[in-house]
Amino acid sequence: LGHPSCKPQLGSPASADNPLDFSNVDTRLPMLVYMSREKRPGYNHQKKAGAMNVMLRVSAMLSNAPFVVNFDGDHYINNSQALRAPMCFMLDPRDGQNTAFVQFPQRFDDVDPTDRYANHNRVFFDGTMLSLNGLQGPSYLGTGTMFRRVALYGMEPPRYRAENIKLAGKVNEFGSSTSFINSMPDGAIQERSITPVLVDEALSNDLATLMTCAYEDGSSWGRDVGWVYNIATEDVVTGFRMHRQGWRSMYCSMEPAAFRGTAPINLTERLYQVLRWSGGSLEMFFSHSNALMAGRRLHPLQRVAYLNMSTYPIVTVFILAYNLFPVLWLFSEQFYIQRPFGTYIMYLVAVIAMIHVIGMFEVKWAGITLLDWCRNEQFYMIGATGVYPTAVLYMALKLVTGKGIYFRLTSKQTDACSNDKFADLYTVRWVPLLLPTIVVLVVNVAAVGAAIGKAAAWGFFTDQARHVLLGMLFNVWILVLLYPFALGIMGKWGKRPVILFVMLVMAIGAVGLVYVALHAPYPADISEVAASLGEASLTGPSG
Numbered sequence: 001l002g003h004p005s006c007k008p009q010l011g012s013p014a015s016a017d018n019p020l021d022f023s024n025v026d027t028r029l030p031m032l033v034y035m036s037r038e039k040r041p042g043y044n045h046q047k048k049a050g051a052m053n054v055m056l057r058v059s060a061m062l063s064n065a066p067f068v069v070n071f072d073g074d075h076y077i078n079n080s081q082a083l084r085a086p087m088c089f090m091l092d093p094r095d096g097q098n099t100a101f102v103q104f105p106q107r108f109d110d111v112d113p114t115d116r117y118a119n120h121n122r123v124f125f126d127g128t129m130l131s132l133n134g135l136q137g138p139s140y141l142g143t144g145t146m147f148r149r150v151a152l153y154g155m156e157p158p159r160y161r162a163e164n165i166k167l168a169g170k171v172n173e174f175g176s177s178t179s180f181i182n183s184m185p186d187g188a189i190q191e192r193s194i195t196p197v198l199v200d201e202a203l204s205n206d207l208a209t210l211m212t213c214a215y216e217d218g219s220s221w222g223r224d225v226g227w228v229y230n231i232a233t234e235d236v237v238t239g240f241r242m243h244r245q246g247w248r249s250m251y252c253s254m255e256p257a258a259f260r261g262t263a264p265i266n267l268t269e270r271l272y273q274v275l276r277w278s279g280g281s282l283e284m285f286f287s288h289s290n291a292l293m294a295g296r297r298l299h300p301l302q303r304v305a306y307l308n309m310s311t312y313p314i315v316t317v318f319i320l321a322y323n324l325f326p327v328l329w330l331f332s333e334q335f336y337i338q339r340p341f342g343t344y345i346m347y348l349v350a351v352i353a354m355i356h357v358i359g360m361f362e363v364k365w366a367g368i369t370l371l372d373w374c375r376n377e378q379f380y381m382i383g384a385t386g387v388y389p390t391a392v393l394y395m396a397l398k399l400v401t402g403k404g405i406y407f408r409l410t411s412k413q414t415d416a417c418s419n420d421k422f423a424d425l426y427t428v429r430w431v432p433l434l435l436p437t438i439v440v441l442v443v444n445v446a447a448v449g450a451a452i453g454k455a456a457a458w459g460f461f462t463d464q465a466r467h468v469l470l471g472m473l474f475n476v477w478i479l480v481l482l483y484p485f486a487l488g489i490m491g492k493w494g495k496r497p498v499i500l501f502v503m504l505v506m507a508i509g510a511v512g513l514v515y516v517a518l519h520a521p522y523p524a525d526i527s528e529v530a531a532s533l534g535e536a537s538l539t540g541p542s543g
């Protein structure tokens with residue numbers, strides 16, 4: 001291809017067939033460069049982070065634009081203003097200079113209408129990320145992001161930078177290409193006009209060198225420079241490095257959405273995606289990117305936010321225990337509600353109500369629907385029962401054996417092979433990851449059956465029966481939260497939720513009957529049972 005001239009090429013004026021006037025518009029295509037970086041056995045290609053770092057270096061030799069937009073291979077630009085809007089934040093005279101990146105929310109196409117697996121993640125994007133704007137800004141989410149180039153180079157924000165960028169002694173940090181290092185000061189000047197470069201042999205050679213695996217040997221790429229390596233979620237840590245240096249970021253949301261992409265609507269794929277994120281979060285906690293080790297430039301509450309982002313899978317071990325708790329009272333005559341029942345329930349209801357009232361306000365402020373919020377609650381419980389404990393297990397293994405986690409790419413919807421747009425939603429791929437949640441489902445269905453059986457055995461209007469049935473509410477609540485999961489593992493049958501309800505009623509009835517058959521006390525024993533119940537040390541749920 002011949003190189004385009006630097007002279008603008010104006011389009012044709014409006015005519016009968018073409019009502020648009022292009023006589024004042026430069027119609028040359030912007031420069032488009034396709035790259036294939038070197039991959040070599042013995043070198044970890046570092047997936048997306050490796051690809052981004054090569055692009056960062058190569059683009060420095062081509063346009064060296066001070067701002068860089070990044071979006072995933074499965075995302076696209078959906079709004080022609082998407083590149084202009086973040087510039088308002090970058091060039092803002094108030095704190096634009098210190099803004100390292102502008103993050104858009106992720107929006108998705110072809111998610112099923114009721115968003116069964118919370119793919120839209122609206123609470124996270126429109127609630128959590130937006131609210132971080134009040135601190136140091138949202139975390140970097142991997143796609144739909146505009147960066148300031150020098151922030152990616154690991155430079156300090158102007159607020160903390162004594163003078164202009166010093167390059168002496170930086171050779172080891174950035175690799176050996178002098179042309180790349182010489183390009184760096186220009187990459188910081190945001191008013192610079194960009195002229196197309198002439199790709200001659202010398203430049204081609206430079207570019208080829210910058211794309212090799214060996215280029216990064218002994219440099220800081222992948223740690224203090226560029227996207228961060230050796231972690232399943234390079235995005236959060238890369239953003240974290242900037243925040244800890246004192247940069248801020250900005251959340252930017254627009255209608256129609258600036259960027260859109262695809263999301264996995266298959267249950268197994270979705271769980272694997274969440275496994276990668278939660279595994280990556282834990283890896284972050286046990287790495288040099290631990291938020292506790294960041295310096296004073298990290299806002300105190302931002303530090304708390306990052307700590308939460310990197311430890312949440314650990315917390316859910318307790319939730320799993322809570323969900324399995326009914327096992328205790330399936331096999332023993334213990335209640336699992338603390339007595340005095342009334343006072344305990346009162347505190348519990350008050351605390352839960354407060355959490356949910358706050359949730360409602362946040363949902364309202366964020367402008368999202370109640371359904372988004374319900375899906376968020378449900379998917380949290382689904383993740384908490386199977387995925388997060390698995391992530392914790394992986395992390396423990398990694399700490400002991402030193403072997404990293406292998407994470408697969410999120411596989412994309414395969415709508416082409418079916419008339420049904422949401423075919424993926426009804427495909428079940430059985431994997432061990434589904435097991436813990438299935439066990440929780442079974443235990444809680446059985447607990448509901450046993451509760452009804454116990455109540456029936458004692459007579460429905462006794463005090464004991466009342467306690468047992470109230471205790472059952474906890475099991476029912478877990479079942480409500482796991483409802484999307486139950487539909488998911490039913491595959492095609494999940495298209496008719498009625499079947500699930502019939503099966504549920506049958507299972508509960510069966511357990512109830514079995515309980516009554518096995519445990520129905522003889523009339524003479526009733527007083528004895530009641531007495532022992534009165535003494536039983538009563539246990540409470542821990543969740």
Ligand SMILES: O=c1ccn([C@@H]2O[C@H](COP(=O)(O)OP(=O)(O)O[C@H]3O[C@H](CO)[C@@H](O)[C@H](O)[C@H]3O)[C@@H](O)[C@H]2O)c(=O)[nH]1
Nearest residue numbers: 047048051072073074141142143232233234235273409410
């Ligand atoms: O070897 C690889 C693997 C991935 N990619 C890119 O990385 C993107 C993200 O991978 P994907 O499988 O789509 O994962 P998702 O779970 O959809 O991605 C989310 O989570 C990732 C972190 O786990 C972030 O990097 C992404 O930006 C974010 O959208 C892909 O679209 C590709 O563009 C590469 O360039 N090379």
Ligand SMILES: [Mn+2]
Nearest residue numbers: 072074262410
């Ligand atoms: Mn993706």
